[in-house]
Amino acid sequence: MVRFKNRYICFELLFETAGEDSRYPASKSSASDQQHILGSTVSAKNIVALVRDQIKLNFGDMGAGHLLSGLQIKYLGNKTQLGIIKVPRDHCRMVQVALALITHVNKHSCTIRVRHVSGTIKKCQKATIQTNRELIIAWYEKQQQLSKSGEILSKDNSSLLDIIKQSTSQISALDL
């Protein structure tokens, strides 16, 4: 049976806003801190355009051509900047390299970290839910810490469980 095989890459976007990091002393400040502050300025469309640009830049028209119809963003989280990208199996490595070489998005410095690569979307969803939970808990703890020290950065007061539930249901609701 000739089946079109895909790879689902779960990745995490880490970036900062200009001028935010000057507030924090060396030991507290890190790229992942800033990511949580940022929220959702980067949309799925931006990411797709970014990845396609990088492929064109590094692998030329040939690379871009292979991924013209196969590359898709399936999910991009708001708070956690976790995403799932669907790629044809034969060109998965190429996309991974392109993701590794990304340095900027919308004029912000950023890094992309690949968390999990999977052949089925079910397993990828599972991995994404797990990572999502870890990231949200870390984010929440940071918010608590910061609000204790007097700086409140986010107006969102929903409880930890709610946030986790919401994003988990978003991820699970993806259709193939």
Place this chain on the structure above:
Amino acid sequence: MFYDLNIALPESAGRPKGHVSGQDWTHVAQTIEQAREFGYDVVAINQTVQGKLVPEHLEIWKSAPVISGAIYSWNKETGARISANTTGRIQRGGVRVLRRLTLVVSDASHGQSLASSVSGVVGEYDIVAVRPTSEKLLLSASSGVWDAVDLISLDMGSRWGFFAKHKTVGQALGAGYAFEISYKPALTDSATRQQWVSNAASIIRVTRGKGVVWTSGACQAFDVRAPCDVVALGEVLQLNSDLSKRALSSNSRAVLLHAFTRASTLKAVISVKQADSAINDDSTEPASKRAKK
């Protein structure tokens, strides 16, 4: 266990009595934090020095800030210089920070600083790398004329002006040196990236992937990449994922062991250990557990 053996200090740190500003140390601290988050366990801060090495080059290390969770190898209270027991293991969530030197050698006389591992300024560094700028100097480095060398680091972002030859590189690998491929130049502009691909691919081809070590060369937190991504970079350079992963873990560990062996032992057979005050306690813990602390 993942190792990143090149977190770069700025140019100004390479001069005798050079200065590393608070801002620069902040960048270094952020980079180390980010590396720890990505899963790196051992990290080395790299000072690049041109030409001759003098004791004044060590001044900058005094101003290194305290980073939570990072254990400096040169801090006698908390850290430990690398030894047979401490090449890797570290407490959960911590990161071991080592001191590394890259000596840019543009003339044969510069090699004098590297003549002996034990005496002189060179002994203060945990890892020593040499960057030869010509084919002749690469040959000198590979032949083992300079005793205090662990890594051969060639500038990935610029044109070398010579080809890396099997014979020379084979000699270096035989002597136990590793070749460093830093992926920082791949993250800059298009021309540098092309040069990087060319250089990295030639090293990988000539070494057959054996003595290769991946390093970040990071100046800021965004220059570090997670281990999984670095391994993927190797794929496009004809370095299969097994060898690529080794380049990030076991080859780097081999470099640390090499550094320990050349500095603390005589021909890898005899080593002299200082009697610690800890050993004089009537402790019932085995020596290996004690050494881990």
